[in-house]
Amino acid sequence: MTARNLWPHQAETLAKMGNVLYDMSDPGTGKTLVQLVNYERRSSPGRALVLCPKTLMQSAWGNDIEHHKLPFSYVTAYAKNREAAFRSGADMVITNIDAAVTLAKDPSLLKGFDHLIIDEITAYKHRTSARSKAVAKIRKQFKYRYGMSGTPNPNSVTELHHQILLLDDGKRLGTSFTAFRNNTQVAEQIGPLAAHVRWTDMPGKQDVVYYMLRDITVRHAFEDVMTQVPANHRNYKDFELTNAALKVYKQLEAECILAISNTAITAVHAAALRTKLLQVCSGAVYTDTGDYAVVDGHRYTLIADLIDETDHSVVFFNWRHQRDLLSKEFDSRGYSYAVLDGNTPDALRIEIVRRFQNGEYKTLLMHPKTGAHGLTLTRGTLCVVASPIYEADLLKQMIHRIYRGGQTQVTNTVLVRVSGTVEKLVYERLEDKTERMDLFLELAAQRGRA
DSSP states (O other): OOTTSOOHHHHHHHHHOSSEEEEOOOTTSOHHHHHHHHHHTOSSOOEEEEEEOTTHIIIIIIHHHHHTTOSSOEEEEOGGGHHHHHTSOOSEEEEETTHHHHHHHOGGGGTTEEEEEEETGGGGOOTTSHHHHHHHHHGGGOSEEEEEOSOSOSSOGGGHHHHHHHHHTTTTTOSOHHHHHHHHEEEEEOSSSTTOEEEEEOTTHHHHHHHHTGGGEEOOOHHHHOTTSOOEEEEEEEEOOOHHHHHHHHHHHHHHHHHHTSTTOOHHHHHHHHHHHHHHHHTEEEOTTSOEEEOOOHHHHHHHHHHHTSSSEEEEOOSHHHHHHHHHHHHHHTOOEEEESTTSOHHHHHHHHHHHHTTOOSEEEEOHHHHSSSOOOTTOOEEEEOSOOSOHHHHHHHHTTTSSTTOOSOEEEEEEEETTSHHHHHHHHHHHHHHHHHHHHHHHHHHHHO
16 A cells, blocks of 8 residues: 555545544554645645654654655654754654643744644643643644544543644634533532532533534544454453462452541542552552562463463553563563563664564563554554553553554454452443443544534
């Protein structure tokens, strides 16, 4: 496939791209290339700014420009070369999500730009964050604005408000978040203080919102359009804690139940207790100083056994001790592997992805915040989730690192959990969120075709 030979669903998206568009298509459906071809076809475009997760700057955007031999220049702008990159005159500057803060402080860097592409625009869903405020400040510099995310609002329809504001200046959902929330959610008092309020979406409001966005959104489900990609099979791998670890778990569980029975408990306290239970399940307990004590390493033997069964795989971990214990297990088995997390240097991230795709690693050990979005890791056929996560959108993104366009083999996703513990409950809640998110996305697709 070349830039002039798009898949039918990509051509459909391209045809809908006016000055504003939010592409909500699933991960792995080729959203990046559509944006690049859209920029290429402009008769006299200004310069383009791409804001994306750091890991994707070269591995997704830069590599796609080079692979498809697109006729415009680009530069990747990291902190060390950011000012020089923006003043280089390159047609397209690709930089990371948080660079928006720098750009808001020095708008002169945006001279000549009229084209904004935000990859994983959900990074700006919280209107009060510094980077969200920064993008809001610079957005009117751009005549053309495009957002991309396969998981636009996993928790609530209100998460769409600031994302859409960045694209259309509030024409469809208004400029006031508070007014939007009051029209789409209902408040429930859940504690004695005024701040103890839980907001939940009103029934049917997601349908109304997507109807309002139908002219600037497009949605393609992976299974509907990528029919040439072999199936991904998803299952759980259960195991039991050792007696010693189970004793620790039961003691913490009793403390948790006692605390929750106290009506004065805060959500923060309850979440901390739940996190402690999850840590015990995952094999270690952390102290207040950040150190950890290992209570059970069986999970990591099990994960390595799963990896033994396939040539190339990716493993997602949550905590530092998981990275350490898995690395130790991989070393003992002589695996060729690499770690991709927040400590991995920028240049090395690009090299790790290249080497994995060349078949040089048996497995990649990745943190979701670093490796879940955008990376193409189709050399792998197994995705292992080492322990539960809370974010349904991240889980979906993780699966689509191997299950995406270009994959030629059947793939498997294995979610590891301890039987009879809080891990099962977290996964059940995660499944509920995934189903709700899928409902939102189905509505988006229906309204986009209306």
